[in-house]
Amino acid sequence: MSRFRTLDDLSPEQRVVARLDLNSPVEDGRVQDNRRFDRHATTVAELADAGHRVALLAHQGRPGRDTFVSLEQHADVLADHAGVDVDFVPDTFGERALSAVRDLDGGDVLLLENTRMTDDELPEKEPEEHANSAFVKTLAPEFDAYVNDAYSAAHRKHASLVGFPLRLPSYAGRVMETEYEANTAIASREFDGDVTMVVGGTKATDVIDVMEALDGKVDAFCLGGVAGELFLRAAGYPVGRDVGTDLFDEQWAENEDTIRDVLDEHGDRLRLASDLAYEGPDGGRAEVDVDAVEDKEHSFLDVGAGTVEEYEAVVRDSAAVFVKGALGVFEDERFKDGTVGVLRAIAETDCFSVVGGGDTSRAIEMYGLDEAEFSHVSIAGGAYIRALTGEPLPAVELLERNAAGEFDG
Ligand SMILES: Nc1ncnc2c1ncn2[C@@H]1O[C@H](COP(=O)(O)OP(=O)(O)O)[C@@H](O)[C@H]1O
Numbered sequence: 001m002s003r004f005r006t007l008d009d010l011s012p013e014q015r016v017v018a019r020l021d022l023n024s025p026v027e028d029g030r031v032q033d034n035r036r037f038d039r040h041a042t043t044v045a046e047l048a049d050a051g052h053r054v055a056l057l058a059h060q061g062r063p064g065r066d067t068f069v070s071l072e073q074h075a076d077v078l079a080d081h082a083g084v085d086v087d088f089v090p091d092t093f094g095e096r097a098l099s100a101v102r103d104l105d106g107g108d109v110l111l112l113e114n115t116r117m118t119d120d121e122l123p124e125k126e127p128e129e130h131a132n133s134a135f136v137k138t139l140a141p142e143f144d145a146y147v148n149d150a151y152s153a154a155h156r157k158h159a160s161l162v163g164f165p166l167r168l169p170s171y172a173g174r175v176m177e178t179e180y181e182a183n184t185a186i187a188s189r190e191f192d193g194d195v196t197m198v199v200g201g202t203k204a205t206d207v208i209d210v211m212e213a214l215d216g217k218v219d220a221f222c223l224g225g226v227a228g229e230l231f232l233r234a235a236g237y238p239v240g241r242d243v244g245t246d247l248f249d250e251q252w253a254e255n256e257d258t259i260r261d262v263l264d265e266h267g268d269r270l271r272l273a274s275d276l277a278y279e280g281p282d283g284g285r286a287e288v289d290v291d292a293v294e295d296k297e298h299s300f301l302d303v304g305a306g307t308v309e310e311y312e313a314v315v316r317d318s319a320a321v322f323v324k325g326a327l328g329v330f331e332d333e334r335f336k337d338g339t340v341g342v343l344r345a346i347a348e349t350d351c352f353s354v355v356g357g358g359d360t361s362r363a364i365e366m367y368g369l370d371e372a373e374f375s376h377v378s379i380a381g382g383a384y385i386r387a388l389t390g391e392p393l394p395a396v397e398l399l400e401r402n403a404a405g406e407f408d409g
């Protein structure tokens with residue numbers, strides 16, 4: 001059971017300031033719709049339907065990046081998903097914002113401007129310091145309650161995430177609640193059978209951290225992606241070729257010793273690819289057994305058909321499966337088989353399943369899998385990794401401390 005309060009504990013008709021994570025891809029200045037809008041819409045609609053006056057805080061991008069844009073478009077996308085009007089004010093805690101907040105009636109929803117456009121938001125500081133920032137000190141008195149729904153940003157110690165619980169009664173939104181429960185399940189739940197982790201993607205350190213942290217909790221790790229190739233290299237296979245990328249050699253140089261140690265220590269639990277896929281001479285998918293690979297002759301972009309079968313069998317025998325990172329470059333249809341094959345096996349199996357990581361979970365809709373067949377599809381990347389590895393999430397800790405009465409009076 002969670003140790004924070006939820007929307008079930010919120011008194012009626014409150015003035016609520018709610019923190020969402022609407023941080024999204026931006027292409028040619030257009031914000032791309034994605035799961036984050038749909039998920040947060042549940043919390044927003046529930047707050048509006050209950051008659052609260054609702055002001056929303058969220059961020060987009062970081063200063064200096066192309067994705068650092070206003071939240072004006074986000075208001076419309078969110079409104080479409082939530083089925084309620086979402087007004088927008090291009091101000092976060094200045095006079096225009098305060099005036100719009102004071103004009104809210106019960107059931108109204110207002111999105112304030114990108115929190116990262118204020119100087120107070122981004123510095124990673126202790127909650128006490130953030131609670132004394134002009135941002136938090138100005139906004140907090142306008143509200144009766146703070147709701148944090150931004151699980152996927154909960155690893156950041158930013159003002160809008162850790163400052164308000166020192167000043168207002170605080171509650172987890174529905175996204176925060178469900179993400180927390182599913183993503184900590186590997187550490188907090190007992191499963192009646194084997195627990196499997198499917199780990200891939202591009203970041204070797206993510207994979208290493210997860211494997212080290214979950215050693216006692218996981219019966220089998222099925223490896224793929226760039227990380228899988230680096231483990232194959234440690235096992236003596238000449239794979240992992242950089243062609244115009246710095247995915248392999250740089251990560252190898254930085255992590256070789258750790259990868260070798262993990263392989264020595266946990267080798268009996270690791271499943272490495274027995275075959276790999278690459279672009280053949282005719283431009284189609286070609287495959288080769290890892291035993292037959294000549295010195296870095298190909299760029300491998302997926303695990304091979306034999307490996308997919310082996311991993312599918314492991315999944316079918318599991319009571320719980322957690323996924324972090326793709327097994328191949330699934331965005332290219334030729335190299336989707338590993339990622340999609342394993343996801344399909346999970347969907348068809350009656351196991352507890354969590355799929356995390358923004359990129360990997362995109363494969364679900366890209367290839368027409370039914371999200372409802374998974375126990376949980378996380379909208380978090382960095383926070384999901386931290387939950388899996390047991391690292392604390394500062395914003396969650398603040399909700400817990402608030403519920404424990406630490407800041408009352
Ligand atoms: N062999 C590979 N070579 C290059 N990229 C790969 C390979 N296998 C997987 N990927 C890429 O890994 C990405 C997902 O990696 P990552 O960012 O670590 O995971 P997530 O976003 O799910 O947390 C996918 O977009 C995929 O294209």
Ligand SMILES: O=C(OP(=O)(O)O)[C@H](O)COP(=O)(O)O
Binds near residue numbers: 021062152153358
């Ligand atoms: O998208 C986010 O994290 P993610 O890329 O790890 O999923 C969060 O909104 C945090 O954003 P940040 O990594 O710019 O602090």
